[in-house]
Amino acid sequence: MEEEIAVRFSNVAFSYPEGDGAPALRGINFTVRRGEFLSVIGHNGSGKSTLARLVNGLLVASEGEISVFGMNPADDKAAREIRKRVGIVFQNPDNQMVASIVEDDVAFGPENICVPREEISKRIDWALEAVGMSEFRHSTPTRLSGGQKQRIAIAGVLAVKPDILILDESTAMLDPRGRREVTDVVSRLNREEGITIILITHFMEEALLADRTIVLNRGEIALSGTPEEIFGNGELLETFNLSLPRITAISRGLRAAGMDVKDVLRPEQLAAEIERNFAKSGKIPCKNPPFLPPAEPAGGEWDIDINHLSFTYSRKSPFATRALNDVTLRIAEGEFFGVIGHTGSGKSTLIQHLNALIKLPQAQKHYKKPKAKKGKPAPVVSGIRVGRFDLSDRKCPFRELRASVGMVFQYPEYQLFAESVFEDVAFALKNFKKDLSREETERYVRESIEVVGLNYEEVKDKSPFDLSGGQKRRVAIAGVIVAKPEILVLDEPAAGLDPAGKREIMSLLHRLHGDWCKTVVIVSHDMDEVAENCTRAAVISDGKLWACGHPAQLFSRADELVALGLDVPLTAKISALLNKSGIEINSDLTAEDFTRKTIEIYGGAPDA
Amino acid sequence: MLNDVTFGQYYPVNSFTHKSDPRIKLLALIAYIVALFLAKNFYSLALCFIVLSLGIIFSRVPLLKVLRSIKAILVIMIFTAVLNLLFHGGQNLLWQWWKIKIYLEGVIFTIFFSLRLLFLVMGSALLTLTTTPVALTDGVESLLKPLTWIRFPVRALALIMSIALRFIPTLIDETNRIISAQKARGSDFESGNIFKRIKAVIPVLIPLLISAFRRAEELGDAMDARCYTGSNKRTKYKKLKFGWRDLLIFLLFASLIAGVVLLNIYAYDIYPEIYVYIRLR
Structure with a gap:
């Protein structure tokens, strides 16, 4: 009979040799049964990835004992056997693929373990089928979406026929659709193929899919139990740098107001809980006054006006792809504006137009005015105005524009380059404000490092590469805002951070908004983030502007958004469910307002 | 672009x-x-x-x-x-x-x-x-196959070529992203004399190198995890x-x-x- 225990850690500790001596993991004890679905959560740097690498011998424990199907991964020979039975899918799908054609990449693992050719072909069939990617067998991975690439990476691991599949934050870089694709595949593999899953993640909804959850905190197992037990214990989670799940925050708010609501984990359950309360007090059907979105902002000197913007990559080549199609949009001064859309929807192309990183055709050197053809309407010309800058003008002072429109790219820490934090942050200043005195430069740099929440004296002489992930991102943001832009544009500022890190970045942006920059524009995949923070948002789908308005207006069209491959915030999900049972709660979809409005209808009225 | x-x-x-x-x-x-x-x-x-x-x-x-x-x-x-x-x-x-x-x-x-x-x-x-390029790599690998007799690492060489081909588009994308990011911070790649232009390349080159090393490390881990041992003893799927x-x-x-x-x-x-x-x- 095969062993029932798949993985066992007894008293395991690990320290990185190049680290500061503090162990990355210590006193780790846990077992994973065959066929189990385990999720591992923990803040950035809590040791989650180290754990994954210990299982298959990519790292070797400094203390304690690890046993994988009775074998010790510290032994080289055993590690080879273990790797046949334990597959790992890593975070970045791009960095796991060796071949330029899907089937060749999937074949890599089986080739390594000398599977005969005919059998490899069968395994490719099976693995691609299991992840739902059979039709892409002959495609090029670089042309696929993030979710598709990650499914190919899973197929590549599956082709070795492992018993255990470890996902090391494999969904962190994906959009909601990609995440759903991957988690669906993983759940099905566990259910149907009986593959043991260890899912390492930041997302609570994903951790919930598991039978059991382990919480890591500073290299130790802080909690372990069913997801219900773990996430029911909100306060404790918060102390581990993981946020209180929004849903728990809502149910607590409701309970504080006297409603009988249990802590639950899924929107359907919370909706049912609320409904039960309403039914008991005979309040169905009921509704509150419809939510009135604030009037469109009046705007000011620094409005952004985008008119009929279209853009095609690699024009006049067989690979031409239309990224934007007739987008007309206005972002007023003082807004906290959200741009939503799945990967490849054109939202990054859109924001890169705002500071002329992508120039309008009229502003380029060899522009020829399109001739109006007889019988056809005159061609529509794209136009953008940002404040006083007319981006369609070839003589537009583009450098001044870029100083006024700060742009923080996705994973901005990857653009750090200088020897010290000070030099890196001062880079934009030296480019934009050449005649600044040394004292002034220092003052600017100090202010911007402090506003992003770092200690100036402590970090200024450090190499940016010695900082932690979250600190690097702050330095990168400081390096943009140091030029005091009027408008700050950020592409997924919170991507890849743990819940606490996300919250800190968002509060940083609120701190910047108003005092430091007039307008903030963020691109985001996280619908809750948009609902909680943005004054208005635009949904871009397949290069077209699908809708623009207050988040509450956008997210009321939940079904359509899901069909577009996007998601809706938790509050919108609950509202939609309650609506079906005759309880119409209209709120601005922030957790706070939703809770308040629910309480109001339930019994906040003076007579109740 | x-x-x-x-x-x-x-x-x-x-x-x-x-x-x-x-x-x-x-x-x-x-x-x-x-x-x-x-x-x-x-x-x-x-x-x-x-x-x-x-x-x-x-x-x-x-x-x-x-x-x-x-x-x-x-x-x-x-x-x-x-x-x-x-x-x-x-x-x-x-x-x-x-x-x-x-x-x-x-x-x-x-x-x-x-x-x-x-x-x-x-x-x-x-x-x-x-x-x-992929077919060309396969072709070269197949033609060089007799060299395995003198212990020439043909498979490894072919794998290196394949990985290089695979990462060219990825690194080009990355370069574009870094260029855009530094342009947004005021880097100027289009004017100035030759020294200024060379100097302007440094903020692109360093992040690019660091990123390439990071990718290489991650790829190495992923290959290890997928049972790659570096030996010539592997089967070949594509014929x-x-x-x-x-x-x-x-x-x-x-x-x-x-x-x-x-x-x-x-x-x-x-x-x-x-x-x-x-x-x-």
Whole structure:
């Protein structure tokens, strides 16, 4: 009979040799049964990835004992056997693929373990089928979406026929659709193929899919139990740098107001809980006054006006792809504006137009005015105005524009380059404000490092590469805002951070908004983030502007958004469910307002 | 914007030339180059040209695309042509100015030489236009296979090539992203003198290098996790197959070499042709 225990850690500790001596993991004890679905959560740097690498011998424990199907991964020979039975899918799908054609990449693992050719072909069939990617067998991975690439990476691991599949934050870089694709595949593999899953993640909804959850905190197992037990214990989670799940925050708010609501984990359950309360007090059907979105902002000197913007990559080549199609949009001064859309929807192309990183055709050197053809309407010309800058003008002072429109790219820490934090942050200043005195430069740099929440004296002489992930991102943001832009544009500022890190970045942006920059524009995949923070948002789908308005207006069209491959915030999900049972709660979809409005209808009225 | 579109010259259509085996195409190109260098007169050069034309016609690649490949070596071509024209000696002086003498032999030699170079480049371009880099790698790997006998790491070499090809588009994307990010922070890549421009590249190069190392490390882990051990003992999934197309190509190029050799023997050398020309005058 095969062993029932798949993985066992007894008293395991690990320290990185190049680290500061503090162990990355210590006193780790846990077992994973065959066929189990385990999720591992923990803040950035809590040791989650180290754990994954210990299982298959990519790292070797400094203390304690690890046993994988009775074998010790510290032994080289055993590690080879273990790797046949334990597959790992890593975070970045791009960095796991060796071949330029899907089937060749999937074949890599089986080739390594000398599977005969005919059998490899069968395994490719099976693995691609299991992840739902059979039709892409002959495609090029670089042309696929993030979710598709990650499914190919899973197929590549599956082709070795492992018993255990470890996902090391494999969904962190994906959009909601990609995440759903991957988690669906993983759940099905566990259910149907009986593959043991260890899912390492930041997302609570994903951790919930598991039978059991382990919480890591500073290299130790802080909690372990069913997801219900773990996430029911909100306060404790918060102390581990993981946020209180929004849903728990809502149910607590409701309970504080006297409603009988249990802590639950899924929107359907919370909706049912609320409904039960309403039914008991005979309040169905009921509704509150419809939510009135604030009037469109009046705007000011620094409005952004985008008119009929279209853009095609690699024009006049067989690979031409239309990224934007007739987008007309206005972002007023003082807004906290959200741009939503799945990967490849054109939202990054859109924001890169705002500071002329992508120039309008009229502003380029060899522009020829399109001739109006007889019988056809005159061609529509794209136009953008940002404040006083007319981006369609070839003589537009583009450098001044870029100083006024700060742009923080996705994973901005990857653009750090200088020897010290000070030099890196001062880079934009030296480019934009050449005649600044040394004292002034220092003052600017100090202010911007402090506003992003770092200690100036402590970090200024450090190499940016010695900082932690979250600190690097702050330095990168400081390096943009140091030029005091009027408008700050950020592409997924919170991507890849743990819940606490996300919250800190968002509060940083609120701190910047108003005092430091007039307008903030963020691109985001996280619908809750948009609902909680943005004054208005635009949904871009397949290069077209699908809708623009207050988040509450956008997210009321939940079904359509899901069909577009996007998601809706938790509050919108609950509202939609309650609506079906005759309880119409209209709120601005922030957790706070939703809770308040629910309480109001339930019994906040003076007579109740 | 640079992207994987501009990388490689592969022209995606479905044709006879595209569908034939990359190994036979590689061998054919070698045979073709040998034939070009064996060619001693315009008759054999014409034969090479006929074969080249067949290749182009059956590839369905627009002629302009093939010709565009000359751009890269145009300067060298003109340079060598001018040198040949000026310094090739001979007996039939055509034109003289000061110390510069141009002979009829020089003119003929220059034409011959330029045509040979032109055909060579067009033929090589045809291979890269009709064969994906991946197929080319497979072809090279398969042709080098005998070298495993002397313990040459053919599989590892092929894997390196495959990974390099795989990461070119990724790194180009990354470069674009970093360039954009630094432009947004005021970097100026378009103006200033050469030193300023070189200096402007540093903020792009360093993050790019760091990122490449990070990717390499992650890829290494992923490969380890997928049971790669670096040994030559691996099975190979992809097998190249010879088909009827490849047989045809083989016959065509075999006859090309035979034809060139025969023409070299039975037709005039390029210089005796000059005397034919003179005698006719």
